[in-house]
Amino acid sequence: FKHFVSADQVTPTDALTLIERAEAFKHGESRQFANPIYVSNLFFENSTRTHTSFEMAESKLGLSVISFDPTHSSVSKGETLSDTIKTLSAIGVNLAVIRHPQSDYYRPLLDASSTAILNAGDGAGQHPSQMMLDLMTIHEHFGHFTGLKVGIVGDLAHSRVARSDMTLLKQLGATVMFSGPRAWYTEDFAQAGPYVEIDDLMPQVDVLMLLRVQLERLDATTRAAFTATDYHQTYGVTLERAKQLQPQAIIMHPAPVNRDVELASELVESPQSRIFTQMHNGVFMRMAMLEAVIDANHF
Numbered sequence: 483f484k485h486f487v488s489a490d491q492v493t494p495t496d497a498l499t500l501i502e503r504a505e506a507f508k509h510g511e512s513r514q515f516a517n518p519i520y521v522s523n524l525f526f527e528n529s530t531r532t533h534t535s536f537e538m539a540e541s542k543l544g545l546s547v548i549s550f551d552p553t554h555s556s557v558s559k560g561e562t563l564s565d566t567i568k569t570l571s572a573i574g575v576n577l578a579v580i581r582h583p584q585s586d587y588y589r590p591l592l593d594a595s596s597t598a599i600l601n602a603g604d605g606a607g608q609h610p611s612q613m614m615l616d617l618m619t620i621h622e623h624f625g626h627f628t629g630l631k632v633g634i635v636g637d638l639a640h641s642r643v644a645r646s647d648m649t650l651l652k653q654l655g656a657t658v659m660f661s662g663p664r665a666w667y668t669e670d671f672a673q674a675g676p677y678v679e680i681d682d683l684m685p686q687v688d689v690l691m692l693l694r695v696q697l698e699r700l701d702a703t704t705r706a707a708f709t710a711t712d713y714h715q716t717y718g719v720t721l722e723r724a725k726q727l728q729p730q731a732i733i734m735h736p737a738p739v740n741r742d743v744e745l746a747s748e749l750v751e752s753p754q755s756r757i758f759t760q761m762h763n764g765v766f767m768r769m770a771m772l773e774a775v776i777d778a779n780h781f
């Protein structure tokens with residue numbers, strides 16, 4: 483992994499190797515590097531989990547974090563992202579962890595400098611570290627992927643998590659199904675799996691993966707027509723609907739959760755929920771991803 487930017491570059495073998503390594507970190511394994519390694523986290527979109535857990539992973543690996551605040555950087559003077567990365571590279575930053583609202587922002591950066599890019603989310607494109615921590619969490623519960631039924635429910639159209647996760651889940655032998663508003667079940671999802679009404683989906687799934695309604699990305703008309711109560715009753719996991727889940731099934735959500743919209747608030751920390759486990763696993767998976775990129779680049 484010279485860069486780690488998309489699900490498309492991850493094979494099932496890579497995924498299983500990274501899960502094994504992340505589980506080792508979770509059980510106390512550590513790693514020290516021979517040379518000092520410098521990393522910057524460039525978040526051009528808001529984040530709590532991804533930003534903080536990358537920082538925690540970097541700290542646990544003994545990396546030196548060089549702070550970067552987009553609002554106080556020369557991006558505000560019109561400097562391009564490409565020139566920003568070249569600048570950080572010239573200063574000596576080895577790794578750049580980047581979240582950006584533009585899908586595929588990373589493509590011009592991959593050959594622009596010697597700085598390795600880890601994609602922390604690009605528009606509605608990819609979210610590979612969320613994908614990897616989701617796979618780790620599923621593997622931790624079931625021990626395998628083959629034959630698992632995964633229902634991905636909610637704001638598919640805007641979801642980089644759904645696009646990343648469905649790719650590897652299918653390659654690893656899981657069946658992927660989708661639900662939520664039909665208008666958000668776009669062609670890329672139709673090619674990956676069927677649309678199933680929420681009440682037909684609930685009793686079938688091993689993994690119920692909910693997605694946040696990304697109100698900030700809805701067009702003005704859709705947003706004006708949106709009501710939390712209607713969405714919850716029509717597409718959400720209500721307390722009543724949750725009773726249809728099989729006992730072994732788990733509830734996942736990349737978070738932040740719109741409580742009582744996609745998921746009843748009481749279910750966020752219910753025994754079947756793995757939402758906070760996902761966040762915890764994210765630290766160890768991000769350690770594994772950073773290590774893989776550092777090793778591939780021989781920093």
Ligand code: CP
Binds near residue numbers: 533612736
């Ligand atoms: N799941 C996720 O990407 O959360 P943040 O936006 O808080 O990083």
